[in-house]
Amino acid sequence: MIKEPKHAGISTQPVVLLAEDDHEMRTLISRALKKEGYEVREVADGVELVTHLGGTIENRQGQRRQLYDLVISDIRMPGVFGLSVLEGIQDMDDAPPMILITAFGDAETHKRAQELGAVAVLDKPFNMPDLMSLVRGVVLPEATSG
Numbered sequence: 001m002i003k004e005p006k007h008a009g010i011s012t013q014p015v016v017l018l019a020e021d022d023h024e025m026r027t028l029i030s031r032a033l034k035k036e037g038y039e040v041r042e043v044a045d046g047v048e049l050v051t052h053l054g055g056t057i058e059n060r061q062g063q064r065r066q067l068y069d070l071v072i073s074d075i076r077m078p079g080v081f082g083l084s085v086l087e088g089i090q091d092m093d094d095a096p097p098m099i100l101i102t103a104f105g106d107a108e109t110h111k112r113a114q115e116l117g118a119v120a121v122l123d124k125p126f127n128m129p130d131l132m133s134l135v136r137g138v139v140l141p142e143a144t145s146g
Helices: 023-035 046-053 082-091 107-115 128-139
Strands: 015-019 039-043 056-058 064-066 070-074 098-102 120-123
Touching: 015 023, 015 046, 023 039, 023 128, 039 046, 046 070, 046 082, 070 082, 070 128, 082 098, 082 107, 098 128, 107 120, 120 128
Parallel strands: 015 039, 015 070, 070 098, 098 120
Antiparallel strands: 056 064
């Protein structure tokens, strides 16, 4: 169970924004994240994802930061594709890290995602424990290091 969020003093648990158009897959990932102790905000398409990424929060020191500690996004969704969102957040201050998931993962897609700064691209079907390990490594890197 997670005790210390990445941004201490703002939330009692790290917040993950999950963008997946397939309801069953979104529910499965969301439940796994919540079981691990993360707060999860779910969106069903790329337009909602972009809208949510526009939000910020003010911490106790008066500094503004992203609402989310991590974004997990499907690559192909209605409205806006995950790769386009990843490309768009490159100019954002304090942009959250992104993990992309896809059922259409070819070498070119993986290469482009890495060039745009994705933490990882997972091809569906993927192993849920592997995703949870990856999430822990991004959100709480000190908990996964030696």
